[in-house]
Amino acid sequence: MTAITGTTALWYASRATGVVSLLLLSLVVMLGILVNRQGRLPGLPSFAVTGLHRSLSLLSVLFIAVHVATAIIDPFVSIGLAAVVIPFVSAYQPFWLGLGAVALDLIAALILTSLARAHISRRLWRGIHWLAYAAWPVALVHGIGSSPDLRSGGLLLVAIGSALAVAAAGLWRVAAKAREVPRAERAAYVLAGIQRQAHRVRVGHGGAR
Amino acid sequence: MTHHATLPMPGPAQWGAEEPPPVNRRPDGGHGGLLPRLMPAHPGPVDLTEHVERFGAPPYRGAPRRLIGDVEAAGLTGRGGAAFPTYRKLAAMAAGRGPAPVVIGNGAEGEPASSKDKALLWFSPHLVLDGLQVAAEAVGSATVGLYIHRNPRLQERLEVAIAQRAAAGLDAAPVELTEAPHRFLAGEESALASRVSGGPALPRFKPPRASQRGVAGRRTLVQNVETLAHLALIARYGPGWFRSAGTPDEPGSMLATLHQADGRTGVVETTLGTPVADLLRLPAQAVLVGGYHGAWLPGAQAELLPLANAALRPLGAAVGAGVLAALPADRCGLAETARVVRYLALESAGQCGPCFNGLPRMAGALAELAGPWPRPQAQADLERWSGLVAGRGACHHPDGTVRLVRSALQVFAAEIDQHAHGHCTGTSGRPFLPLPAEPPLDDTDWR
């Protein structure tokens, strides 16, 4: 068994923070969907959902930062600073790490626009925020491809579990949106509901007083 | 009294495939020869040859802004409902910096009870088109358009008129015709800007107004087609001539759509300040003034009023789009209002929560009040919802609806009391106020 040297510690740290980052990102995406659908967490106000979505996204930035820093510093593999943000230029595993760079770029755009959201146009912020649905799968594939960690044992279950949870949340969002009353029919929908209610009241009273 | 066209007259919103609305012409011209101005003196639409013979070529001034002084002196106000001083709109647009503005003539009156814009475009399109050109010159615009509800016959007629003018070299700026869906809100300024830009005819949040960011993001001057027609005449005959009709504070002539109690309906050209009793066969139970965003007035009160904002505003009403409807004695004012408010609720764009939630509920409460033995809570609910929706939409649809509802609660208070005891003074359930047949179905109905 090899002794755990300094470089090995860095390598383990990168892999571990990578897994945690993926978990956090999965939670962030699911919470984002919950915010969009005006869902609530039991016993918590709405601002807790939005607050948790923001807090966990900032926490994931922290873990991603450590994940990336430890990977660069570790001398065992040569991953330059450029490869962190420019996809596919790394000497080591250019493709899988390149995907990581893509995910990082997307997440950076998400985070920066969200920090400045009160100062940029709603259209710009929303447009960029849609990229979250691209960032997460890219991050997942980066994780599966970059190291064998997620491909066996307990971490495989973690990977599958996260993927299923995010996919389920995504499907729920699509279904809920499809069920939504279209804008042009909203007033008619409300009116129909009122007429149904009024009919029940009239029928209930049963005529003359 | 005025002549009226033959019966029966289909609802203005449905006449697309049929004849245009009848225009009432006094046999002697009425009003001491001051009228008609916008409407032709003889039956039938005016073609280009006749128009040029009577009025001459479009009265260009040769440079921007020159017309604005005359418009200010004339005191012309918008004939689309808001009655905003036209010279101020022109001056603000002419003074703006940046790319040249866009000018759009708004002929999409939207209001089922109003036919005056359709009538004007049918009978005197060239006055409107002249007005578009001189307005464009005044504000330095070369991008000009006309906005009308979808109507194949009218569109064809206007396309021909525009083509003839282009062939004769009369128009400095080419005119683009844009079709609007048959929606109540299609003629709203920001909805117009959205539609002419290629999108749906949905109102937008303000600011910025269309005058800042309108068609294709450019500053846009939106003028009702009747206002443009008046402009075309002021440019020829001057402010003194314009002021020879009307009142000192509200000068000029105007088009009004009249709905008589016997069911006859038509468009008249009259002067501001004309007694309502000269236009409508009174007495009537009540009179609807302005349109479906207007207000009811008691018949006895309306009998004594002139058609002028100075007299109407203190009573909570306004000239508006020039609609005057005399409610027949055998109809129930609450039932009529309930039908209209139901229509207004269904015409909500569905964009703003207070509107698409509040208006249908108000319609339901009013329908209850229009029936026998309404719950005591119904009127309180209606009043609460009225307070909740006013001012909380992106456009004035909720506000206008509240105005109508509040005036009905006031004018028909005795009727409400009757209904509370199971009686109704109305003996006929036949609908009186015109409404289109079907409500909107889906998103394509907004394009």
Next chain:
Amino acid sequence: MSKKLRVNPIDCAGHGVCAELLPELITLDEWGYPLLPAGPVPHRLERQARRAVTDCPALALALADAS
């Protein structure tokens, strides 16, 4: 320069986060849409108001100059 709260009623979807963060000024109507105060935001609440603006999921709330 005092500030006023404004909402874009088209973008507003009735999330209600603003009313939770600024209950002193914002309440919700019976359909979940915000009722904003007519007057300017008191200076002591301006920070909370800014937070409500930033945290609105629909970016429908804004603080404008009270002119």
